[in-house]
Amino acid sequence: MTAVQERSKTRRQRLLDAALEVFTSHGYSDAAIDQIARASDTSKGGLYFHFPSKQALFLALLGEASAALLTDVETAMAAETDPLARGDAALREVLHAFGGHRLLARLLLIDAVGAGKEFAVKLDELHAAFAALIARCLDDAVAQGLIPPQDTRLAAQAWYGAVNHVVLRWLMTGEPRRLEDAYPALRRLLLFGVTGASQEKVR
Amino acid sequence: MTAVQERSKTRRQRLLDAALEVFTSHGYSDAAIDQIARASDTSKGGLYFHFPSKQALFLALLGEASAALLTDVETAMAAETDPLARGDAALREVLHAFGGHRLLARLLLIDAVGAGKEFAVKLDELHAAFAALIARCLDDAVAQGLIPPQDTRLAAQAWYGAVNHVVLRWLMTGEPRRLEDAYPALRRLLLFGVTGASQEKVR
DNA sequence: TCAAACAAACCGACTAGTCGGTCGGATAGT
DNA sequence: ACTATCCGACCGACTAGTCGGTTTGTTTGA
Numbered sequence: 001m002t003a004v005q006e007r008s009k010t011r012r013q014r015l016l017d018a019a020l021e022v023f024t025s026h027g028y029s030d031a032a033i034d035q036i037a038r039a040s041d042t043s044k045g046g047l048y049f050h051f052p053s054k055q056a057l058f059l060a061l062l063g064e065a066s067a068a069l070l071t072d073v074e075t076a077m078a079a080e081t082d083p084l085a086r087g088d089a090a091l092r093e094v095l096h097a098f099g100g101h102r103l104l105a106r107l108l109l110i111d112a113v114g115a116g117k118e119f120a121v122k123l124d125e126l127h128a129a130f131a132a133l134i135a136r137c138l139d140d141a142v143a144q145g146l147i148p149p150q151d152t153r154l155a156a157q158a159w160y161g162a163v164n165h166v167v168l169r170w171l172m173t174g175e176p177r178r179l180e181d182a183y184p185a186l187r188r189l190l191l192f193g194v195t196g197a198s199q200e201k202v203r
Numbered sequence: 204m205t206a207v208q209e210r211s212k213t214r215r216q217r218l219l220d221a222a223l224e225v226f227t228s229h230g231y232s233d234a235a236i237d238q239i240a241r242a243s244d245t246s247k248g249g250l251y252f253h254f255p256s257k258q259a260l261f262l263a264l265l266g267e268a269s270a271a272l273l274t275d276v277e278t279a280m281a282a283e284t285d286p287l288a289r290g291d292a293a294l295r296e297v298l299h300a301f302g303g304h305r306l307l308a309r310l311l312l313i314d315a316v317g318a319g320k321e322f323a324v325k326l327d328e329l330h331a332a333f334a335a336l337i338a339r340c341l342d343d344a345v346a347q348g349l350i351p352p353q354d355t356r357l358a359a360q361a362w363y364g365a366v367n368h369v370v371l372r373w374l375m376t377g378e379p380r381r382l383e384d385a386y387p388a389l390r391r392l393l394l395f396g397v398t399g400a401s402q403e404k405v406r
Numbered sequence: 407t408c409a410a411a412c413a414a415a416c417c418g419a420c421t422a423g424t425c426g427g428t429c430g431g432a433t434a435g436t
Numbered sequence: 437a438c439t440a441t442c443c444g445a446c447c448g449a450c451t452a453g454t455c456g457g458t459t460t461g462t463t464t465g466a
Contacts, residue, residue: 147398173327
């Protein structure tokens with residue numbers, strides 16, 4: 001890689017880092033391009049050399065963030081073979097990833113939601129990817145007779161939503177102090193519901 | 204009530220209706236005050252007579268919407284005595300209310316989230332109120348020995364999140380066609396988890 | 407070896423347009 | 437006559453995106 005390309009790459013990264021910072025602290029609309037340029041120690045012109053518009057910059061940020069999260073979760077899942085253990089791993093990894101990257105959580109769970117219709121598609125992709133991951137797990141579990149047949153799509157949505165909201169709560173109120181602490185109760189709930197019957201059967 | 208007061212009241216309502224329409228179709232930031240004034244068949248000056256700022260208008264809208272939803276749910280719950288039946292009623296009522304008022308759902312679940320830090324408090328109040336309602340149910344159920352002791356706060360959060368996300372899905376993708384159709388599967392999932400054991404015990 | 411020519415990357419003042427909020431005046435109810 | 441309500445032209449602040457020009461790195465050819 002030539003020196004030019006390398007510099008360009010680090011510039012791009014600097015811009016993305018600054019964008020993450022500014023977008024998450026002000027929200028998409030209230031984040032000014034000038035602010036991002038300043039925060040990245042580059043310039044507005046430089047920013048517009050790398051990204052054609054504010055929207056494209058935000059989209060790129062969303063893309064990188066969600067891709068990173070997804071691969072993290074996928075590798076964590078790949079380490080397990082049992083379908084339910086894979087679900088466990090996914091849950092643990094999500095809590096761990098968000099717990100360690102507050103800004104990433106804010107970006108994906110708060111800022112991306114209210115940023116406007118233009119981003120709904122991208123966001124939907126992320127939701128769909130996650131839901132598919134979970135639904136896959138559940139389908140496998142059903143196929144192996146570990147859990148009874150059911151609407152796995154809806155179950156996946158509900159799981160996703162439950163986790164989502166616990167993370168959101170953590171972002172907004174700071175509870176629980178360490179996000180990962182929610183894991184055991186959340187796991188139990190997702191598997192057995194509030195009635196909590198037959199816990200021993202699967203564990 | 205004098206004629207003036209009455210006119211004022213209907214004006215205010217017209218403004219709120221228009222605000223709901225415009226805010227939900229463009230998002231908070233991209234909704235222009237002029238647009239709302241036009242949509243309400245009144246004027247910008249008139250709007251600013253009734254609401255001191257854009258923020259206050261949105262806040263008022265949020266307040267009315269969430270209050271309406273809450274009382275709906277509370278009355279539905281009051282009709283039942285058994286804690287779990289109360290939870291059921293709440294779930295049914297929420298799905299019914301959102302299912303019948305798309306814009307209300309959009310406002311509370313999408314637009315309010317990304318509108319900015321200023322609204323986080325109000326949104327938090329709503330979350331807390333709902334979570335408290337559910338947690339109360341669960342606590343009662345625990346006290347009556349219907350379900351085992353557990354972290355009812357977290358369970359309430361997770362329930363809320365799950366329902367939230369199913370509604371969101373409905374808003375964004377249109378699935379399921381009728382929101383209420385999600386009720387049976389959702390209920391089963393919240394009570395028994397994916398393992399779904401011992402369904403007959405409680406029902 | 408080293409200019410000179412070229413291209414990619416970068417800069418920031420400027421443009422053009424938007425939008426929340428104001429204000430002086432009009433109008434309707436009492 | 438007096439007040440509450442309503443109107444819309446206007447103001448000032450702000451900002452996404454542009455553009456002419458500069459810097460930095462690479463290639464060419466003598």
